[in-house]
Amino acid sequence: VQLQASGGGLVQYGGSLRLSCAASGRSFKNSAMGWFRHTPGKGCEIVAAIGWSDGRTFYADSVKGRFAISSDNAKNTVYLQMNFLKPEDTAPYYCAADLDYSDRSFQTIPYEYDYWGQGTQVTVSS
Secondary structure (H helix, E strand, C coil), rough: CCEEEEEEEEEEECCEEEEEEEEECCCCCCEHHHHHEECCCCCCEEEEEEEECCCCCCEECCCCCEEEEEEEEHCCCCEEEEEECCCCCEEEEEEEECCCCCCCCCCCCCCHCCCCCCCCCEEEEC
């Protein structure tokens, strides 16, 4: 099983980036996919999540209205479109899979996720 995250980079305040997470190695159709970020002040926090089978979404309050999560089932890829980026969005971003989405509820705690990709660094300059 592999989750391959990409798309990070350096962007100015107010700019945009799109992260991708390509999943392979098993079926994720009954899973929820999440994006997390890790900062020194807040630790590992969830940013957004999406149900692979129904497309329902979840967003942290800090990114609502600025970030959008989506999925392409044909490509087994989840995206995180990040707009109006701020310096406080600077962090390594990780995608993760929660294999148990049977109750259609999103988990916000990292240890509830079963598989993790490597981080992709997002840096927002002021």
